[in-house]
Amino acid sequence: MNSATQTLRPQLDRVRRAWRGSPMPAFMAWWGGQLRALLPVRWQAFFSGGNVWCLLHHESGQWHARRSGQPQNAAPWSDTLDAPEQQAMLGAALAGVDRQDLRLALCLPPEGVLRRRLLLPEAARDNLRQIGAFEMDRQTPFRLDQVYYDLRPLRGAAPAGRIAAELIAAPRALVDARLEHLRNAGIVIDAVDLCEGDARLGVNLLPPDMVRAHRDPRRRLNLALAAAALMLLLLCLGQWLHNREEALAAMQAQVEDMRGDAQKISNLRKQLEESTGAAGFLARRKTDSVAVVDVLQDLTARIPDDTWLERFTVDSSGRVGLQGQSAKAAPLIDVLQSSKLITGANFQGVIQRDPATNKERFYMDAQLRTSNAKPAANGGTGAAQ
Structure with missing residues (x-):
């Protein structure tokens, strides 16, 4: 204890000199007198000290x-x-x-x-x-x-x-x-x-x-009051920290609830966008694609009477497959080139004659035209005419 006191003595002396040389002692004395003057007269003597x-x-x-x-x-x-x-x-x-x-x-x-x-x-x-x-x-x-x-x-x-x-x-x-x-x-x-x-x-x-x-009889009372004031200060600080922690916890709970709501809204927005995209995709597909009934009607009108189809297929990419027999299969390419619904008609494989019907068996491959390509096709047809 003595060594610690000797070590701290220069600092304590410096603080003591600074306090004595400052205007604070006179200010504290004046302030205390002003506060005592606000008390009832019978209390002033007790708090004069x-x-x-x-x-x-x-x-x-x-x-x-x-x-x-x-x-x-x-x-x-x-x-x-x-x-x-x-x-x-x-x-x-x-x-x-x-x-x-x-x-x-x-x-x-x-x-x-x-x-x-x-x-x-x-x-x-x-x-x-x-x-x-x-x-x-x-x-x-x-x-x-x-x-x-x-x-x-x-x-x-x-x-x-x-x-x-x-x-x-x-x-x-x-x-x-x-x-x-x-x-x-x-x-x-x-x-x-x-x-x-x-x-x-x-x-x-x-x-x-x-x-x-x-012997100062008020020393114990002053020490007790100082300890009580310190205890009250610590309690006030603890209560303040407790209130801040509760407020922080409430704010965090609100943020978590809002985050959950925001996540739900984000999921709903995503589902809506997906649904809208799917609906738009289907609408675009429907708008861009050609109805199979229209293709069949166009083929029926263009294919000669000596030709019939045994097989007709259309896949998801718009690829058209035509398999059948015709008295003369080669002219079918020219017949289908003027179609506004299909394009790129070509024979796949070799044209063979069926001995049973004495007709040429063929297999053709074509591509459905999209709605975006229709104006171009029309324009091209007009130019050809």
Whole structure:
């Protein structure tokens, strides 16, 4: 754990410096105050949170107490009073402040404090107190064991790579005398600071080992609330993802249904196209082909009376087969050439004489004319005539 902490420390220090140097802390404080102002008055104190700093300063044998950022609104009391009386006077001056949030700061007079402005490297921002210890002998006429001190970063222009800081030091004799008096009165101090107007400067001259540790009773509640907020955030994210998944599943189901409907429509369209194509094909075949009855009628009209057919065939390709007997088979070619229904009449094989009938047995092959070829045939016939 220690090695991991040491490894992450530079990154954490960099993030801390960036946060302190950004306007976000002031914005968050302003925003929180605006949100609290929207709450009922009795709730504002409960949600105010944070430390409430109250300032004590000694002047002409009297103690003055007020809240930081507010003018003096309570009567001072003499430092010669008994401890219970001084505690009662302090309690009356700080009435209305939650004891859990109360922090007391002893404000020193400006004439009893030494202040020096320093220019330090940027990397020294998170170790200002250690830098102050090194610079004490060089920047002040005091030794380190003679003063209480602190350093605070200053806002303002500084050379690139450097920061402006202020060293504040007060003699131990002055601070110890006042701390001893407050200790005898039963008043515990959380910080030794300076006053800047109605507010505290924001430093603590006490060394870390003299700073009182406060147990925050709201820490567990804040941690529980933070955990609950994180849990609610995770639940909201989980619910959002669940809703998105359900919406996606519903959309996928709709797409699948639409795909099925589209497939059905495609199949129906394909069947319709096939049916239309088949019907068109049949219609074209019917239009392009010649009726067998017409062919028979044409052959009956053209073939001489001394010729008869024994066999007549027409196949699917329009091929016509004629088999029969004739007194003179050779002139049949000339007879059929003038036909408008068949073309390409030729004998297949050898013409033979049938001894039983004394006629010539023949077999002819021809081709049916299509309807597209009819005009050409007519044109050719007209030209021949």
